[in-house]
Amino acid sequence: MGQDLVEIHPRELQFTFEVKKQSSCTVHLVNKSNEYVAFKVKTTSPKRYCVRPNTGVILPRKTCDFTVTMQALRTAPPDMQLKDKFLVQTTVVPYGTSDENLIPAFFSKETGRYIEESKLRVVLVSAPDPLEEQPVNGFHSTEPAIEVSVPKEMPNIVNEVLTIPKEVLHPLEQTPVVVTKIPSPVKEVQGLRETPVPIEETPGLREIPVPIKETPSLREVPVLQNGFVDICLFCSSVHQVTEDVQNLKSKVNNLESKLEQAEKMIIKLREESRTTTQERDKLQQEMVCFEFHLILNVFLKTKGTPRNQVGFPLLFVVYVALLGTSLGYLLRL
Template sequence: MNAELLEIHPRELKFIFELKKQSTCSVRLFNKSNNHVAFKVKTTSPKKYSVRPNIGIIKPKSTCEFTVMMQAQRVAPPDMICKDKFLVQSTVVPAGTSDDDITPSIFAKDDVRYVEENKLKVVLVSPPNSPVLSPINRTLKQVPAYEPSILKDQVLRKVESLTQRHTVTEDVESKVENSEEANSAKNLEYKTRKDADEPLMNVGYKARKEVDEPTTDVEHKTRMDVDEPTTDVEHKTMNDMEELKLVKDVSEMKSKLNELESKLSEAEVIISKLTEERRLNAQERESLRQELTLLMSKRVVRKVHAGFPFLFVCMVALVSVMLGYLLNR
């Protein structure tokens, strides 16, 4: 059985979840073996997360960290449960292997190569000191927690005032009925009942009006107070997001410009080397041409000096014939 290659901490990726805000998490890898180990990070949602670096080489008994950034989300998942997962693959590679040498075939499983796989879960954590959140249209809206208590206290106060006024009218009726004189009692009873009924109706109407008006005023004020901070918070968050995006875009542009400048400098160095090599090749070609011309001239001179001319041979032959003729005579 193969020994464990990497020790991973943490085993769960915890992200502080806030709407329309990015969140990051770092993972540390420790190479427990005595060999060089290559690793690769995969995820089930590549568009949602960004891993830097997603591949690398870890030396023996050394550590390496990679950062996972979760993109800003507009909708919260149900019950703050995330089913996304990450897979960390690792395998032994020869010493001297670089990041550019890492290919998908290295992590292919076969009978010869051992590939270790570790699965990491994603856990969403609510931010500390978060306000009371209420789901509205599948989004979270900030609502002050003291709103229902204010309404409840005001309604209870109005009900107590109504009950006190009603007990006073009942005491007046009982005193009038227990009076000694029947005739005067009847008149007083009629008057008091009439007088008592009218205040009761007025009290009931006023109480209802007073109860309805404060509650509606309180509801209107609380709604205004809730809507104004939420709009201000949303406006601020939008401005902050835009500023963050601008800063991020500027930093990306700067990094791209630096990369282009480095590439241009490298290209200039390569061009200068090529021009120098071309000049040297031209000089070598010219020297070879001169040597070739010298060799050709020397060969022609040798051809001229080697052997006898044809006229000289004819003269010698003629002289020899004449000498032979004279000698034979």
């Protein structure tokens, strides 16, 4: 498809720079074809700008608008220039497609679809300084005087704005008045009330809000080769990263509580093991002392027996065997 699908007005985004104040710019997209055309807006600085809506469908031969809002800047950029750019992608979609039916596959070049891309640059404009001019004798000294004729008398007109030209055409006595700007006759005449004229709104010029659906499965912000970032995907990925951080914090807290419980259990087991060891050593010492006293008593008793018995008595041998067995058991421990 060689011809352009949409016509973009304006071709550059102009923002009025004021310190700590937001600025907005509206872009008009005109569908020049007889097909349903979908559009998507991307930018190189998604944190600085907010686009509403950033996706949508333009009906055949109709117009659609989107608004770009620049966040407040604390300081003026050097030379009042920004390198930020916007990318508007447009492609033909099936007949009857609505904004809710748009999917990322419509704007994917891997499917072989024709996607028209237009780049818009950002221009900063300084805020106009309020000119405080005091008229001297009814004239402004900074602008050349322009002589116009203003009717001296005008009839009081209420709720009849369309009849003003007919009444102005009547010959009246005119007084030349010199002013700097040509005022509107309706605003100069006292007693003349302004009546808003109802303007019928074209159905194709209405801005349709597009609900932004978050994609929970996105983990990374997709960056195109030319540096543009999808604003919708960036917002959803930031939300997903926030949820992941909260989940990690909860898991870390659970692990810390489990570690504290494990440390308390280890300390308790160490104390029990130390107590058991002390009790075992105490029992071993008591057992050795008891056996020693028992053998000593047996030895003293056998010492007073007659000399006619050859060798050691049987009871002494038994006690010595028990003592050796106990000592060997203790040494193995």
